Amino acid sequence: MRKILVTTYTNPDLDGCACMTAYAELLRRQGKDAVAGYFGEPQQDAKFGFEKAGQKLPDKVSGQDYDEVVLVDVSNVQRLDESIDPKKVVEIIDHHEPDLDDFPSAKAQIEHLGAVATLVAERVKQANQLPSKEVAKTLQLAILHGTINFQAKLSTQKDKEMFEWLSSVSLVSQEDIDKFFRMITTFSGTLLDFLRDDFKDFDVEGVKFGIAAMLIFGLDDFLKKNKQEVLEALEILKQEKSLEYVWFGCTDLKNASSYFLVPDDKTEKLVAEGLGLSFSNHESRVSEIVLRKENLKQMTEYLKGK
Numbered sequence: 513m514r515k516i517l518v519t520t521y522t523n524p525d526l527d528g529c530a531c532m533t534a535y536a537e538l539l540r541r542q543g544k545d546a547v548a549g550y551f552g553e554p555q556q557d558a559k560f561g562f563e564k565a566g567q568k569l570p571d572k573v574s575g576q577d578y579d580e581v582v583l584v585d586v587s588n589v590q591r592l593d594e595s596i597d598p599k600k601v602v603e604i605i606d607h608h609e610p611d612l613d614d615f616p617s618a619k620a621q622i623e624h625l626g627a628v629a630t631l632v633a634e635r636v637k638q639a640n641q642l643p644s645k646e647v648a649k650t651l652q653l654a655i656l657h658g659t660i661n662f663q664a665k666l667s668t669q670k671d672k673e674m675f676e677w678l679s680s681v682s683l684v685s686q687e688d689i690d691k692f693f694r695m696i697t698t699f700s701g702t703l704l705d706f707l708r709d710d711f712k713d714f715d716v717e718g719v720k721f722g723i724a725a726m727l728i729f730g731l732d733d734f735l736k737k738n739k740q741e742v743l744e745a746l747e748i749l750k751q752e753k754s755l756e757y758v759w760f761g762c763t764d765l766k767n768a769s770s771y772f773l774v775p776d777d778k779t780e781k782l783v784a785e786g787l788g789l790s791f792s793n794h795e796s797r798v799s800e801i802v803l804r805k806e807n808l809k810q811m812t813e814y815l816k817g818k
């Protein structure tokens with residue numbers, strides 16, 4: 513039987529880990545030899561979500577050991593471990609701006625919604641299955657995270673419906689939700705390490721840029737303490753990844769708003785034009801929750817339309 517690896521981008525977040533675990537579980541029930549496996553180090557939200565759900569994190573793997581690969585929460589070859597041969601990728605389920613040219617054998621489902629966990633839950637439902645209780649809970653927390661508790665602009669009706677459907681298997685208490693958001697807005701270690709863990713860089717039409725993103729609780733306090741450190745971190749990440757532009761984009765859960773900080777005038781110009789934001793002193797505030805994947809989609813459209 514063909515060995516199938518279900519995986520996601522290196523250093524996965526909760527959405528990636530929950531989806532690979534849930535989708536591998538579904539494929540096994542359908543008689544396939546599928547396992548979930550990751551590369552790098554799972555992010556803080558993934559570790560916490562799995563612990564809360566009483567679910568073991570998937571195993572660390574190597575891409576060469578499998579005949580076929582299924583990707584969840586990623587559709588860009590630059591985000592993958594080098595041991596994965598893009599030609600082995602047979603299926604992709606994602607909600608990021610896709611780059612499908614590199615995956616000639618893959619059938620892809622790309623929907624711009626809060627969490628891929630929503631799409632995987634839908635697959636399980638369509639197969640007339642119920643996920644195990646632990647898996648259901650990781651999917652629910654991933655949906656809450658991806659939609660920012662259904663407050664994010666990209667949150668959809670389908671995210672809500674699948675969360676409700678999963679509630680028949682696993683009830684997430686308000687206390688769990690509060691704890692979860694408290695945890696993911698608190699960082700241990702240095703701000704640079706925290707931003708680096710979740711940093712994403714892109715190359716669109718030869719324009720190399722990176723976005724440091726985070727969720728916080730209380731923007732003004734955060735900036736008072738950390739603004740200078742954010743700027744220093746941006747400079748370091750820019751050097752490390754040899755990028756032309758880097759910026760910081762964060763979501764403030766306290767006020768359901770977003771904030772952007774750029775290090776220089778040329779980045780301000782790009783971000784202002786590409787994302788349609790107005791800046792003052794390299795800062796921009798927006799009174800809605802706009803996430804990085806939406807920024808990327810908009811910036812990609814802008815750069816490709818240029």
Ligand SMILES: [Mn+2]
Binds near residue numbers: 585607626628658
């Ligand atoms: Mn995701």
